Amino acid sequence: MKLTIERAVLLTALSHVQSVVERRNTIPILSNVLLEAEGEKLALTATDLDIAVVEKLAAKVSKPGATTVAAHTFYDIVRKLPDGSEVELTYSASDQRLELRAGRSSFKLSCLPKEDFPVMAPGELPNSFPLPADQLRRLVDKTRFAISTEETRYYLNGIYLHAAASAGVPMLRAVATDGHRLARVETPLPTGASGMPGVIVPRKTVNELQKLLDGSGAEVRIELSDTKIRFTFGDLVLVSKLIDGSFPEYERVIPRENDKVMEVDSKAFSAAVDRVATISTEKSRAVKLTLKPEGLELSATSPDQGSATEQLTIAYSAAPIEVGYNSRYLLDIAGQIEGENARFLLADALAPTIVRDPADDGVLYVLMPMRV
Structure with a gap:
């Protein structure tokens, strides 16, 4: 040669x-x-x-x-x-x-x-459809942070990619959860994807895919079966095995009755959470949110370090409520909000909280609160 x-x-x-x-x-x-x-x-x-x-x-x-x-x-x-x-x-x-x-x-x-050198034969891939690279990048980027790293629950160690209906409209949906937070992102279902099986794309494959998408501006051809998936970007091909398991019925954990709505500037909120969490020494770095019509107070306390509070202006008209969260999880979700504001939908201090991006209807996050 x-x-x-x-x-x-x-x-x-x-x-x-x-x-x-x-x-x-x-x-x-x-x-x-x-x-x-x-x-x-x-x-x-x-x-x-x-x-x-x-x-x-x-x-x-x-x-x-x-x-x-x-x-x-x-x-x-x-x-x-x-x-x-x-x-x-x-x-x-x-x-x-x-x-x-x-x-x-x-x-x-x-x-x-x-x-x-081992040859990884993809076998028959009966489902095939094109997807613009920017749409696939969005599905991956906005969900991968919620992939579980707990190996015992191996079926959560990836992104669940499947066809679903949203308000009667066919969608291609990506979902990831680690049991503490859930990310669900959808885009209009591409032509040819209607018969695809629901598949779990492994975490390592997701990370490799994200690197490849960073340099790609074209269309991606996706081909899959029950066991394998292939992504083709022109002269570049990624083939991967899929996780052999059943993804949980995630729709059950998305609350429907959350009637307390708060809107807050997403960048100001992220910065405030980050500052207040500095005082919190435990692993979870818990932060308490106190919501009132007159404003939001973020607070954290530590037996060793002391305490911290910060006030933020919000749009909120429901009854006052106190709720605690893992600050890292809050920051992960807030970091995905591309619009100016983040919208929180709450029920009470123990019920799952929904976080929406008013600038992107196809994105939904669920966050479990914690006792503080």
Whole structure:
């Protein structure tokens, strides 16, 4: 195999694929990236057996071939090469080494046979539909913070993607919850998605997808079955296994009778919660909200540190109420509000609270209160 490729093109693709590779691997081949040169393309593939990322790049291929090389080492070398340099890659089957040349730099890297590299076959993917990248980015960005990290409840370790109806309108809905908070975001159902099964996309796949979406402005093709999902962005493909489990009936925890409505400036609210929570030393960093028609008081107390209070102007006309929250959860949700105000719908001090973004009807958050 022999080819030349621009350093910037190679570096971008390596940054996409190498993050899938685990730093510690008991199977040596899984530490490697597969390089396949053919025609005028170089294809890079990385996998951890649950996720595979494949990206094809334009390259000047003078001799086709394939090999595998340590992903993180290869990425670090290319990252440290001078800007604008041309990278020449030559693989010799006789000594099983990949020679990398760029300017005055030269490296010889140990390789493992391409035949040992596992192929992750997606199998039949009967459901297929396009989705604009910005819509998929919104579904992912606004829900992933609520994904559970508790491994015993593995079915909560991802985003539940499914078709649903909202006021009779078909929607593609993404839901994540860790039992303390819930994020539900929806967008109009794309053509071809009506028959899709409800699937749980794993946390690691969600994180990789978010990185790939950051650099994408085009349309994404989504194909899925009950067990696998594939996202295609032009020359970049992400294939992943899905979580084999049943997502809970989340609609049951979304309250319908919350009649106390508070509107508050979202940025001022976030800043105030952050300041007041500084005094709170326990793990939950609890903050108490006292709502009255004349205003909102945020407070926190600590036996060791003392106490803190802050007043905010709000729009609120219901009976006074006191309710406590984990400040980190409050900040996570407030950070997703893109409109000027956040709207809180409450019932009492123990009932789940709904948080809405008046600027985006497709977004809903549920937050469990705590005793303070």
